Amino acid sequence: MADSREKLFSDFSPVGTGQWMEKVTADLKGADFEKKLVWKTNEGFKVKPFYRMEDLEGLKTTDNLPGEFPYLRGTKKDNVWLVRQNILADCPKTANAKALDILNKGIDSLEFSIKGEDVSAEFIETLLNDICAECVELNFSTCQSNVVELAQLLVAYFGKKSYDVTKLHGSINYDYFNQMLTKGKEKGNLVQTAKDLIEATKSLPFYRVITVNALSLNNAGSYISQELGYALAWGNEYLNLLVEAGITATAGAKKIKFNFGISSNYFLEIAKFRAARMLWANIVSSYKPACTRECPNTAEDEECRCAAKMKVHAETSTFNLTLFDAHVNLLRTQTETMSAALAGVDSLTVTPFDKTYQTPDDFSERIARNQQLLLKEESNFDKVVDPAAGSYYIENLTTSIAQQAWNLFLKVEDEGGFYAAVKAGSVQADINETGKARHIAVSSRKEILLGTNQFPNFNEKAGDKRPVNNNCCNEGDSCECTVPVLNFSRAASEFEALRLQTEAASHRPKAFMLTIGNLSMRQARAQFACNFLGCAGYETIDNLGFETVEEGVEASMEAKADIVVLCSSDDEYAENAVPAFKAVNNRAMFIIAGAPACMDTLKAEGIENFIHVRANVLDTLKQYNAKLGIK
Known part of the structure; x- marks a missing residue:
């Protein structure tokens, strides 16, 4: 068996890093390797998409044994x-x-x-x-x-x-x-x-x-x-x-x-x-x-x-x-x-x-x-x-x-x-600045918190649950701190405050997915929109699809929707967005799922709301709560 195994491996010639890179470059089809596959960590250094034995050359870490210095x-x-x-x-x-x-x-x-x-x-x-x-x-x-x-x-x-x-x-x-x-x-x-x-x-x-x-x-x-x-x-x-x-x-x-x-x-x-x-x-x-x-x-x-x-x-x-x-x-x-x-x-x-x-x-x-x-x-x-x-x-x-x-x-x-x-507060300032940057990353989904800013549980309610305050004291004149302190605001805290705000409102907003046109695009964008709006605790209603925008708008009004989200392909937005917007006629907030090339044209027609992967989820939802009268 051992001889057989040795023969098997000898049948394969070694593959060098250069050959791997040639294959990767070909598969990228002209895309920039650094931008596409190299990850820059928050720590400031770059991580390659693959490592090989030669990447260990010169590293002293491999010389160590358990229980031995250092x-x-x-x-x-x-x-x-x-x-x-x-x-x-x-x-x-x-x-x-x-x-x-x-x-x-x-x-x-x-x-x-x-x-x-x-x-x-x-x-x-x-x-x-x-x-x-x-x-x-x-x-x-x-x-x-x-x-x-x-x-x-x-x-x-x-x-x-x-x-x-x-x-x-x-x-x-x-x-x-x-x-x-x-x-x-x-x-x-x-x-x-x-x-x-x-x-x-x-x-x-x-x-x-x-x-x-x-x-x-x-x-x-x-x-x-x-x-x-x-x-x-x-x-x-x-x-x-x-x-x-x-x-x-x-x-x-x-x-x-x-x-x-x-x-x-x-x-x-x-x-x-x-x-x-x-x-x-x-x-x-x-x-x-x-x-x-x-x-x-x-x-x-x-x-x-x-x-x-x-x-x-x-x-x-x-x-x-x-x-x-x-x-x-x-x-x-x-x-x-x-x-x-x-x-x-x-x-x-x-x-x-x-x-x-x-x-x-x-x-x-x-x-x-x-x-x-x-x-x-x-x-x-x-x-x-x-x-x-x-x-x-x-x-x-x-x-x-x-x-x-x-x-x-x-x-x-x-x-x-x-x-x-x-004593000078430089450590606190550095860490708090990082915490702030991570909060921004969470608000824009660059950092994912499952169940909070991505794939929320739509039907969950907090009830009597309220977040525990872990900071040293409440902000204000009563603070007796002699040096700056760390901020222990959790990454999810702002989303939680937003969702608790929605839950405390007299009426839970209802978002209706007006799905039309291209099957794969309307389904994908409806799912995206449901997850996006669900992060604020809105009720979302997905649909299989409508033949016309008028039919979809009528169904949304029958459902007493507070929000109508048009879900389709970019090309079809140029045709359907304005008629749908006019059919809604300010009876509900009108949103387009996506950032189509015709966005400026649609904005000129009065359409204000677009949700897409580049949008700041938290800031957008705060604006929607304000428009819906939720405070």
């Missing part, structure tokens, strides 16, 4: 990640009961959010009762002014229980800069608090207490390279401040943890996490962290390679979650989860699909857990380390993302570092 392929030699669920611990007894319950349902990492005033020994005792801290990763977040006290209480509790500290893994979420980015405030003494935290947890070698919450950038709509570039500057600022304060680079680096978001750009997200580990390892290495014990992971110059390991938690994004057709959120978060799992993160949280409009319930939390468990138990994603390695495409993406992020990192450093950038 950790591009992972900080460990397996792909086991922890399944995390967050618990709001308003009541310690209730939170404890919930934790014990979900620990039996596949969770092996918990995060407790505790109010500052609740931090006490009694609270911790009740919260962690019957939870084996050696068997589960425990993560905590609380008010910045109470993090040191929380750390001290946890150390005391673990000591009281006689736990083996080498088996205790977890984190305390202290992030001074995230408070500035999300709340617009500086609170406490950054360096002193960080030093006190490290001192308080020195007996817990695997507890990370300084956090880089780059997740906030992701949830504000950042591009992938921005999230990574700023995260590196963020972490470097902490490490630099700690070293200047007398903490060794080794101790400081081992206490820093990164929380990243995951967007829906599947392959770029895989590349992001691979690039992140590599870049952070090189940043830490530049501090020459000294190894303090005998360890097989020590470099020849006694440099501690363990300190260079990036500890990564990932969480699916909220920026692209939607209120309408909310179950589509499951599709988004599933692909995001797959990206992070394949990329080798240490732990992962899947955002419940209903978070946009309510506190997640038992059902949505269960589904979120199972999204990860399916990848582990049924798809075996935890069995293969860095399966993307060697992919011509992903290796090139990794290099490109790394370069873009590194350029941003250097820019921030040249301008005084991350703290100076946040």
Whole structure:
């Protein structure tokens, strides 16, 4: 069989890149290759339509092995990640009961959010009762002014229980800069608090207490390279401040943890996490962290390679979650989860699909857990380390993302570092500008949100559901921010506001498709128009076709249509548009589906409304709501 296989392949001569390009050029029939097939990413670099082995030449990423410096392929030699669920611990007894319950349902990492005033020994005792801290990763977040006290209480509790500290893994979420980015405030003494935290947890070698919450950038709509570039500057600022304060680079680096978001750009997200580990390892290495014990992971110059390991938690994004057709959120978060799992993160949280409009319930939390468990138990994603390695495409993406992020990192450093950038508001301005650009892309369908700006569920109603406001405060004079903040307006927010406006109106607009002429064109344009107008929550009525425009208009009036959409071919619009418009005679809004060559002529006849692929869907629908008296 082996000999037969070898003979089979020897029958085919190798095909070079030049030959592929000749074939592609011929198939393009004169169209520009760059414009037609080369994709320019939001990150600013170009992606080719195909890659070959020669595209790996010169890339050092292929020289790496899992668990080895600079950790591009992972900080460990397996792909086991922890399944995390967050618990709001308003009541310690209730939170404890919930934790014990979900620990039996596949969770092996918990995060407790505790109010500052609740931090006490009694609270911790009740919260962690019957939870084996050696068997589960425990993560905590609380008010910045109470993090040191929380750390001290946890150390005391673990000591009281006689736990083996080498088996205790977890984190305390202290992030001074995230408070500035999300709340617009500086609170406490950054360096002193960080030093006190490290001192308080020195007996817990695997507890990370300084956090880089780059997740906030992701949830504000950042591009992938921005999230990574700023995260590196963020972490470097902490490490630099700690070293200047007398903490060794080794101790400081081992206490820093990164929380990243995951967007829906599947392959770029895989590349992001691979690039992140590599870049952070090189940043830490530049501090020459000294190894303090005998360890097989020590470099020849006694440099501690363990300190260079990036500890990564990932969480699916909220920026692209939607209120309408909310179950589509499951599709988004599933692909995001797959990206992070394949990329080798240490732990992962899947955002419940209903978070946009309510506190997640038992059902949505269960589904979120199972999204990860399916990848582990049924798809075996935890069995293969860095399966993307060697992919011509992903290796090139990794290099490109790394370069873009590194350029941003250097820019921030040249301008005084991350703290100076946040204080000046340049980070916030950059991310908010990106968020604004993405909102525009969504409004014009250059970025698709299934169920929101494309293929909406026509018959769905929000009912009592209303979007949750995630911004730090309402705009106005009452804002107490001392520095600019990130804008967490979700990509779908403006479409949702428009659709809620329509739903609240006394009358739901009815759009009637006047289909006539060329069969394929009228069907295609009717479907396009239904989807277009359905994004505002209008009722749409499609039709098989009419013999004359008069017949179609009469049917639309019988249906009591508020909008009549003429759906036909461009050539037939020249003949049918004006008669149809006159037959409607202002009894309904008249729209043409398409942008025919005779558009200027039709406009001269008084026809104002055209919907087509180049139209801004959101702005157009806002205008239609205004014309229909919906406010």
